[in-house]
Amino acid sequence: xxxxxxxxxxxxxxxxxxxxxxxxxxxxxxxxxxxxxxxxxxxxxxxxxxxxxxxxxxxxxxxxxxxxxxxxxxxxxxxxxxxxxxxxxxxxxxxxxxxxxxxxxxxxxxxxxxxxxxxxxxxxxxxxxxxxxxxxxxxxxxxxxxxxxxxxxxxxxxxxxxxxxxxxxxxxxxxxxxxxxxxxxxxxxxxxxxxxxxxxxxxxxxxxxxxxxxxxxxxxxxxxxxxxxxxxxxxxxxxxxxxxxxxxxxxxxxxxxxxxxxxxxxxxxxxxxxxxxxxxxxxxxxxxxxxxxxxxxxxxxxxxxxxxxxxxxxxxxxxxxxxxxxxxxxxxxxxxxxxxxxxxxxxxxxxxxxxxxxxxxxxxxxxxxxxxxxxxxxxxxxxxxxxxxxxxxxxxxxxxxxxxxxxxxxxxxxxxxxxxxxxxxxxxxxxxxxxxxxxxxxxxxxxxxxxxxxxxxxxxxxxxxxxxxxxxxxxxxxxxxxxxxxxxxxxxxxxxxxxxxxxxxxxxxxxxxxxxxxxxxxxxxxxxxxxxxxxxxxxxxxxxxxxxxxxx
Numbered sequence: 001x002x003x004x005x006x007x008x009x010x011x012x013x014x015x016x017x018x019x020x021x022x023x024x025x026x027x028x029x030x031x032x033x034x035x036x037x038x039x040x041x042x043x044x045x046x047x048x049x050x051x052x053x054x055x056x057x058x059x060x061x062x063x064x065x066x067x068x069x070x071x072x073x074x075x076x077x078x079x080x081x082x083x084x085x086x087x088x089x090x091x092x093x094x095x096x097x098x099x100x101x102x103x104x105x106x107x108x109x110x111x112x113x114x115x116x117x118x119x120x121x122x123x124x125x126x127x128x129x130x131x132x133x134x135x136x137x138x139x140x141x142x143x144x145x146x147x148x149x150x151x152x153x154x155x156x157x158x159x160x161x162x163x164x165x166x167x168x169x170x171x172x173x174x175x176x177x178x179x180x181x182x183x184x185x186x187x188x189x190x191x192x193x194x195x196x197x198x199x200x201x202x203x204x205x206x207x208x209x210x211x212x213x214x215x216x217x218x219x220x221x222x223x224x225x226x227x228x229x230x231x232x233x234x235x236x237x238x239x240x241x242x243x244x245x246x247x248x249x250x251x252x253x254x255x256x257x258x259x260x261x262x263x264x265x266x267x268x269x270x271x272x273x274x275x276x277x278x279x280x281x282x283x284x285x286x287x288x289x290x291x292x293x294x295x296x297x298x299x300x301x302x303x304x305x306x307x308x309x310x311x312x313x314x315x316x317x318x319x320x321x322x323x324x325x326x327x328x329x330x331x332x333x334x335x336x337x338x339x340x341x342x343x344x345x346x347x348x349x350x351x352x353x354x355x356x357x358x359x360x361x362x363x364x365x366x367x368x369x370x371x372x373x374x375x376x377x378x379x380x381x382x383x384x385x386x387x388x389x390x391x392x393x394x395x396x397x398x399x400x401x402x403x404x405x406x407x408x409x410x411x412x413x414x415x416x417x418x419x420x421x422x423x424x425x426x427x428x429x430x431x432x433x434x435x436x437x438x439x440x441x442x443x444x445x446x447x448x449x450x451x452x453x454x455x456x457x458x459x460x461x462x463x464x465x466x467x468x469x470x471x472x473x474x475x476x477x478x479x480x481x482x483x484x485x486x487x488x489x490x491x492x493x494x495x496x497x498x499x500x501x502x503x504x505x506x507x508x509x510x511x512x513x514x515x516x517x518x519x520x521x522x523x524x525x526x527x528x529x530x531x532x533x534x535x536x537x538x539x540x541x542x543x544x545x546x547x548x549x550x551x552x
Contacts, residue, residue: 027370030360030487035477038356047230047339050326051211054232057256058209061249063234066208068190071095074180079308080192084272091216093183096176103132103168112167118153127152183215187233187319188273192301195237196309204313205238211322223334230322241314243278246298249318250282254295257329259284267297274299274317286328293328296320349528351428355475357522358426358433360483361515364490368400373490376546379408380482381440384418392417394546400497403551406489410545421511421540422482426519429466429474431534433521435481435511436471466537481511481542484518489546496548504548510541517542 010017030036055065077092078085105128114120131148134140140148150160164171184190187210198206211232218225234253236245251262267279282296298318306315323335332338337345349357364370372395379394386392391409410417424435485508496504511517514536521529521536529536 027374030363033478035352035355035475036359038352046326046330047322050329051230051232051322053257054320054322054325055211057253058234061252063207063209066194066210067212068187068210069193070184072182072184072189074182076189076193077182080189080273080305082272082304088185089182091218092185093215093217094178095181095183096178098174099177100136100138101170101174102136103170105129109167113163116163116166118155118159118163124153185214185216187212187214187231188317191233191235191317192305192309195235195311195315199311205236207236209234221336223336226323226335226339232320232322234318236316237313239313241300241316243280243300245316246280246318250296250298253320254284257325258288259286259295261285263292273302273305275302289328295325295328349431349525351430351475354431354525355428355477357525358477358479359520360479360487361518361520362488362491364487364494366400366494369490369494372399372406372493373486376406376408376486376489377482380418380422380486384416384422384440386417388415388417389413390417400494402497404493404497404548405551406493406546406548408544408546410543415543419541419543422542422544423480424540425480426477426538427470427474428477429470431529431532432466432470433536433538434467434470434474435538435540436467479519481517481540482544485542485544488518493548497550502550506546508542508544511539514538
């Protein structure tokens with residue numbers, strides 16, 4: 001009904017108008033039905049969550065956030081670590097860059113360019129030389145080199161790129177040259193530089209924290225080591241700072257994550273940037289874990305290293321590995337699986353996800369087709385148990401501009417219009433796809449336990465243990481075998497009218513696979529089933545024959 005008609009009817013008889021609106025509800029397209037209609041919330045990365053919590057914990061303790069330098073000159077490592085520097089640098093990544101070569105434009109290169117169909121004159125050659133001279137000096141970036149070469153030659157970018165590839169191979173033969181710049185391997189490397197810049201310009205105490213990446217050229221990556229990790233580090237600088245400050249800060253920080261008891265033990269590593277005897281390991285007891293775990297390290301910076309940066313104050317430094325905390329609290333055993341779950345993690349699909357990946361393969365395109373599908377299903381519900389031989393008209397009238405009649409028939413004697421598996425419905429349980437016997441009509445929100453009890457009392461021998469568990473605990477897709485057959489029949493009737501055929505007969509016999517009931521499964525779900533030894537148990541006798549005929 002149109003809006004104006006509804007309002008007129010509502011003024012005359014509100015109850016009748018209200019009831020009429022319920023008749024206008026349309027079934028959505030099969031792919032827009034629940035449970036195929038599925039809005040899955042995004043999942044945060046456990047490491048990001050942990051870093052957010054660490055940031056909040058530091059802020060609550062009154063620390064100010066900063067970002068420390070990431071590129072550390074080799075000289076800083078020697079100033080901070082002293083004689084230990086060579087061993088520390090062994091684990092550092094050095095930055096390297098490609099040199100910018102002198103590229104000459106000799107007669108041989110001019111000839112090669114002209115052989116590629118590019119016409120040259122003195123102006124173009126001069127412009128091309130200027131481009132490479134500017135590139136050598138660093139005035140032209142590598143990203144823009146193809147563009148500038150193309151402009152100098154007055155050719156398209158594609159041609160300019162081919163000229164560079166074929167005529168100037170020296171660009172591809174360059175070898176990186178290492179610099180004296182390293183990627184930060186310890187947050188400490190950045191702290192000395194930051195504190196040096198703040199020295200004499202801030203009131204005491206200076207309380208700073210930074211949560212950022214560090215890089216270590218470890219011998220190999222394994223279940224507990226990565227070449228890059230996130231350090232959640234802080235410093236406390238004042239005229240006097242004791243080791244007790246490190247104990248108090250680590251305790252307060254880690255209590256935020258549920259740790260309740262703490263032990264402080266000397267660290268055997270004895271880094272030279274700490275005062276001897278101050279490098280301390282922090283162990284925490286978490287009731288969720290029921291054990292003591294190492295969670296942090298702190299110490300007092302050496303006056304020798306501080307003096308090299310002109311710092312007269314004392315500094316306490318505390319470091320917490322964000323990945324370490326995330327692994328502990330999340331119960332992860334392999335850091336690679338936690339940080340890179342899509343690369344190293346175990347792949348899986350939930351039953352809910354798999355239910356959204358089951359679709360009817362052939363589904364009517366038009367409104368007439370969908371109405372015909374519903375008529376076939378309703379006729380099957382009403383007369384499915386009728387003894388054969390028998391036939392029933394499911395639809396007669398105009399369909400896509402033609403007058404057609406659609407029937408459900410069973411000519412053989414001694415059986416019924418439909419086979420006993422026609423109303424089996426598809427469920428997903430523990431990665432298995434199972435066809436479960438059910439009544440032709442069920443309430444949408446009827447208890448699965450009630451349905452199972454009713455079927456068992458009726459003596460449904462095909463209700464094996466898997467089917468019972470799938471009904472009681474699995475995810476229902478809402479798709480019956482008859483739904484698939486009716487959708488396919490309605491789609492074929494649409495094809496019949498469009499192609500100009502006069503008659504159609506569709507016969508469904510015994511289902512042995514999803515395709516037998518017009519079902520298709522997304523490739524991702526099929527790959528999961530095959531790789532995890534799950535089953536697709538879609539079987540049972542349907543024995544349904546549907547005919548269609550165009551009438552004059």
